[in-house]
Amino acid sequence: MKGKVIVVGAGVAGLVSALELARAGYDVQVVERQAAPGGKMRQVFAGGRPVDAGPTVFTMRWVFERIFGDAGRVFAEEVRLKPLSILARHAWDGDHRLDLFAGVEQSADAIGAFAGPREAEGFRQFCARARDVYQTLEEPFIRSPQPTPISLAFSSGLRGLTDMWRISPFSTLWSALGDHFQDPRLRQLFGRYATYCGSSPFDAPATLMLVAHVEQDGVWIIEDGMHALAQSLESIARENGAQFKYGVEVEEVLTTAGRISGVRLRNGEVLEAENVIVNADSAAVAAGLLGRSVASTVSPLRRDQRSLSAMTWVMNAETRGFPLVRHNVFFSGNYQAEFDDIFGRSRLPREPTVYVCAQDRSDDAAEFQGGRERLLVLVNAPATGDSDRFTGAEAAECEERTFALLARLGLDVDRAGSDTVLTTPAGFHDLFPATGGALYGAASHGWMASFSRPGGKTRIPGLYLAGGSVHPGPGVPMAALSGWLAAAQLAVDHNSTRL
Numbered sequence: 001m002k003g004k005v006i007v008v009g010a011g012v013a014g015l016v017s018a019l020e021l022a023r024a025g026y027d028v029q030v031v032e033r034q035a036a037p038g039g040k041m042r043q044v045f046a047g048g049r050p051v052d053a054g055p056t057v058f059t060m061r062w063v064f065e066r067i068f069g070d071a072g073r074v075f076a077e078e079v080r081l082k083p084l085s086i087l088a089r090h091a092w093d094g095d096h097r098l099d100l101f102a103g104v105e106q107s108a109d110a111i112g113a114f115a116g117p118r119e120a121e122g123f124r125q126f127c128a129r130a131r132d133v134y135q136t137l138e139e140p141f142i143r144s145p146q147p148t149p150i151s152l153a154f155s156s157g158l159r160g161l162t163d164m165w166r167i168s169p170f171s172t173l174w175s176a177l178g179d180h181f182q183d184p185r186l187r188q189l190f191g192r193y194a195t196y197c198g199s200s201p202f203d204a205p206a207t208l209m210l211v212a213h214v215e216q217d218g219v220w221i222i223e224d225g226m227h228a229l230a231q232s233l234e235s236i237a238r239e240n241g242a243q244f245k246y247g248v249e250v251e252e253v254l255t256t257a258g259r260i261s262g263v264r265l266r267n268g269e270v271l272e273a274e275n276v277i278v279n280a281d282s283a284a285v286a287a288g289l290l291g292r293s294v295a296s297t298v299s300p301l302r303r304d305q306r307s308l309s310a311m312t313w314v315m316n317a318e319t320r321g322f323p324l325v326r327h328n329v330f331f332s333g334n335y336q337a338e339f340d341d342i343f344g345r346s347r348l349p350r351e352p353t354v355y356v357c358a359q360d361r362s363d364d365a366a367e368f369q370g371g372r373e374r375l376l377v378l379v380n381a382p383a384t385g386d387s388d389r390f391t392g393a394e395a396a397e398c399e400e401r402t403f404a405l406l407a408r409l410g411l412d413v414d415r416a417g418s419d420t421v422l423t424t425p426a427g428f429h430d431l432f433p434a435t436g437g438a439l440y441g442a443a444s445h446g447w448m449a450s451f452s453r454p455g456g457k458t459r460i461p462g463l464y465l466a467g468g469s470v471h472p473g474p475g476v477p478m479a480a481l482s483g484w485l486a487a488a489q490l491a492v493d494h495n496s497t498r499l
């Protein structure tokens, strides 16, 4: 064995770190406070049926192909995948509906029919620009352990500087979308990609348009639910020797003479180790929830820097009217007001945009047999779960507004007997301590925000961070990359201290 590593948390990043290090010959022990792996990739039961209550849009498949491939597995054989041809169905007032498809030209045709040829051309140009942003940032930012504006600008000599300038890091996503779309509905649709990083399109940099490219590159369904991905990573890590303890919380990361020496669990047990990877949100480290000696390794996040939280309803319900596909978005009439409510006034939006994931459907309407179906209904909310638990009345009002908007846009959900499970920002705060319910670490507001996330390596020898609050950022594949980067940095440090 090369040495002992404790991974605090079995979110996707922790699972990837555990798998990578177990495979490399380390003695790996994962400690998770919940009863199962996955973290935000959790399942909730409604009507006795398991429903994905966290991430539902699976992208950047190549990340997992590589991780599974390195472990000698074929990703598509371990996890049942199905590509979607309709990426999402979008609805606005007045019965206006638009599907986006996996192919750029098919989507451009749909946009042409919806909003005219000029908007279709704008979409083609937008896709080319989003691809350019993605390709410019993939190597020097996404795959780099801790990029800075300077390292990024000089990543490929003078060309790096011009590349940086070209991708408009200083404009907001909303204003950049105005270069391509005149139709406010399309600006709203593509602006929504900022929320994938928990941010407002009015404050996020234009570079977040790379999310649009990531989706155009392919969206898949994991047939047994996203949770199956966590279970698969866990079982391969186990087969490689990693051990897992569930229902146990790490109370303190221990240091001796300035370097990591282990962890103390809430039940008092001490586990010794030379290395610890923390997959808890970095805000929990900064808040001292993992002990004083490691708290100062992460700068605290101000409340106004937090990303979005959410109100989610997990249900098993009958629906009528709107022809649901897997991913459906029902837009509010005033996007600016929605984000002003959330980020400006820290309140639940007066009129929310509503995402509905219909988990018994794909993009083929004929496949759905009818009857009750599993739904995740989500609206964005402020990350104030530690200060404002949203009383029963506020939550009930938000629920009424949410389902009233769905009904106005054509979808009736029969809530009676749907066995609904509501999670509020306070519920997310309880699940992911010190976050206020923020689901994506710091909001990506302003051009420097993406560089302010902590990197995987800390200044304490033997202590590493991994997860969606850490570089390269949130989302299942990005968090997985952070787990991979943390494991790689640990292995490099281990080898260099041994030489």
Ligand SMILES: Cc1cc2nc3c(=O)[nH]c(=O)nc-3n(C[C@H](O)[C@H](O)[C@H](O)COP(=O)(O)OP(=O)(O)OC[C@H]3O[C@@H](n4cnc5c(N)ncnc54)[C@H](O)[C@@H]3O)c2cc1C
Pocket: 008, 009, 010, 011, 012, 013, 014, 031, 032, 033, 034, 038, 039, 040, 041, 053, 054, 055, 056, 057, 058, 059, 248, 249, 250, 251, 279, 280, 281, 284, 310, 312, 378, 431, 432, 433, 439, 440, 466, 467, 468, 469, 473, 474, 475, 476, 477, 479, 480
């Ligand atoms: C409602 C929702 C919808 C989303 N939609 C999408 C989507 O469609 N597509 C997408 O790609 N991403 C989506 N995301 C984001 C994505 O889920 C996350 O970015 C990603 O799963 C975060 O993984 P992580 O590695 O940071 O770990 P987390 O999932 O944050 O897990 C961290 C783990 O650490 C454990 N832990 C914390 N403290 C301790 C402690 N002291 N001791 C022991 N264990 C501890 C926690 O219990 C938890 O299990 C969504 C998230 C949510 C919540």
